[in-house]
Amino acid sequence: MAIQHLQRFKIESQLVKPFSPLFFFSSSSSTTTTTSNDDTKTQTLISILTHQRSKSRWNALRSLCPNGIDPIQFSQITLQLKNNPHLALRFFNWTQSNSICHHTLSSYSTIIHLFARARLYKHAYHTIRIAIRTSEYDDEHCRFDSPPLNLFETLVKTYQRCGSSPFVFDLLTKACLESKKLDPSIEIVRMLLSRGISPKVTTLNSLIFRVCKSRGFDAGYAIYREIFRLDRSKCEISKRGSGFKVNPNVHTYNELMLCCYQDALFEKVGEIWNEMECARNAYSYTLMMASLCDEGRVEDAEKLWEEMRNEGIEPDVISYNTMMGGFCRIGDVGRAEEFYREMTSGGIESTASTYDHLVNGYCIIEDVDSAVLVYKDMYRKDFCPVASTLDAMTSLLCDKGRGKEALKLVRNAIGKFGLVPKGNSYEVLIKGLCAEGRVEEAFKVQAEMVGKGFQPNSEIYGAFIDWHVRQGNEELAGALREEMLQTQIQS
Template identity: 70%
Template sequence: MAIQILKQFSQTLRPKPWTLFFSFSCSNDASQSLVTDAVSILTHHRSKSRWSNLRSACPNGITPAEFSEITLHIKNKPQLALRFFLWTKSKSLCNHNLASYSSIIHLLARARLSSHAYDLIRTAIRASHQNDEENCRFNSRPLNLFETLVKTYRDSGSAPFVFDLLIKACLDSKKLDPSIEIVRMLLSRGISPKVSTLNSLISRVCKSRGVDEGYAIYREFFRLDEENNEISKRGSGFRVTPNVHTYNDLMLCCYQDGLVERVEKIWIEMKCNYKPNAYSYSVLMATFCDEGRMGDAEKLWEELRSEKIEPDVVSYNTIIGGFCTIGDVGRAEEFFREMAVAGVGTTASTYEHLVKGYCNIGDVDSAVLVYKDMARSDLRPDASTLDVMIRLLCDKGRVRESLEFVRCAVGKFDLIPMEKSYEALIKGLCFDGRMEEALKVQAEMVGKGFQPNSEIYGAFVDGYVRHGNEEMAEALRKEMLQNQMQS
């Protein structure tokens, strides 16, 4: 059905004299002879002699039209056609244009060689195509490539997903407007990219231009405002529908922008059409957890269970983090134990939530135990988690222990502690009178790119004063004052 529609689409576009169709007949006998000889050499000669003989057959190179004609004859040998294309590029034998690029892109798509077709689309978008500039209808290379792909689609026997590859290439090249226009032109004629392609485009719009514009594009592409939608009027009943991943992406973008009410609105809209999955529940739970609405989060968890959906690691981490944030670490531990019984593997985030939860309520011993469990599992802690641990241990006077944590984190995980971690260590060591160790930590801190601030100078001054070294304290005061004046 999609191929038939594409045929109709290709016929609706206005033909242009420069356009190359694959049924193109070469304009003279010499050109036709070159094509015939090239095809014969490519298909019948061994690989060792093929390229030297081919070079001899076309000493003056080949035109884009001749390249496409040759490609048509070897369309059942896609790998050979690709090598032929790359050979013409490496030897500068063909000044390829949009039409010749389209011929090889279609051939690769027809053979389901998606990655190669995608790479050539990226190349075609970046290329200058000077031969095409005067004849192109658009000021956008992706749109001109799209038009050429459409015009040459029928004769190539291509695959519809070639347009998905084009849209993906545009998105990866940060060409958002052409991506949107390509989708509009396809949808207006009853052709739809894959839903996953539309989802990627909508998500990109949300992230780069805001949720409002992304949501508007979502409603346009899925024809949710039919009375005002031009696509609907011309689509002859055709309609592509969103899937659960569409809603998940929208909810995630709204959640990242702090739009709580919008997340809940999309959730309700999704439940009218699709059954949420574990990730859907996780996004809404994260929204509730960030708002401190743990009652709503627990109700959602029960609903997830009643729907016979198995929570995944994201679900568990979300609710564990939520309870740790409000200080109910005991409830978080219950979910942690349930996670183990269910056989869901823990991640560094699981332990970090618990470590920070215990640190927030001042339970340093439990925080240390959880941190050690994480280290034994070879899970790399985040620098912020280490920072929370170091500062709490130093506040409790356990400076030596905190120093061991830093040494372990640096040695085992190649972790760079945060500036505040070094500051807490130096203050603690200076308070205990361990000035030499404090100087070593300060040297390590500078080696990591952190410069001493007034807090650190103050800690050293207080330490030296407390232990009767007024001379060193005065020298540090002058150095601190001098640094402040220079800055």
């Protein structure tokens, strides 16, 4: 829908220099400039604002405007305050809190431009959000169904008269992205780039990331290539004038690699890595190493680690955790410990992920004592384990006949961190406790499990049945078998 409307959004074809937005319209006048500068009432209001003390100023304004101020007057007054942006802010807030002015896109645009011009970006952004939301219900004979595009058009028309800053369009794009209005964000960026006006690279990066997250990597990658003109020849680019082509930075590539990594597109991570035309940073290397580790190519990741160090790039805790996690997953906990010692000796503090990797590594090689030792250290430092770490510890302890210790570990994790064990953890606990003859404790765990919304399965029934059989309680075992069958039929 936004694209269809923009086909009607006719723009001046005059080429302008980047960051000198004369922008798109042949006339910079707006609908708010219908009153002359010698309008007595308006000038009186301006005089009150600029000369009276703050305590008497607002009462005087209210008495002079018992029926409020129309948007045209507001814009005219505000323009006279452009060199006093904080007074303009107080005036705007007063009209908002006292319902003095029924603001339109034109009046909103005036104050937005003044905020941007004065680098009051927080206030400009907040007002943009208000203008978008308000125009959804009360438009000003707007041409488009999309409120952000209507605001964009109005901001363009009023830009020159307000002496604004190009960053106002970055703020508009950011507001669209935060409001999940993706199509208008894309079209606004396209319109700006088509006239040689570039949003900041950080804004473009945010757009790419949002497209990747909501529509998949392929869609995000297509936008990346479009906005950075990667599919155009040098001849085509040169026709637009010097400075037209915006170059991606290291964060652009990192965002793309992160999206690929999160979607387990490890081959694509490598492709983006090879596309990079700028200096890589520690995060770039970490993403590539993480991709290699997840593919089981830990040796290749270690080579990349050495390359990073040779480039003089210092690894951070995420880099160390990545390598430790890679080695722990293949059972080489000794090598992971070497990275841990190097990290701590370098003054880098551990994180919860550091301990998660080490605990899981010890669980993989079934070194229960080392796993318990590291887990207790983690617990003492108030690092909350992830659910998979709790599951791994529970399984290992129960496999080693230490069900009581596993139960205590789970209880402590629930009490201290509010963790909710997975159904598998409950199953492992119940089976382990039954195997050790702690059936009363197993029944309590089973009741807790049901209270958490997990239903007992055949494995759990089997654990209780086996215990009754060992105790010679064939009647109770038979009753449980019948209950298990009935449960399976009902489900």
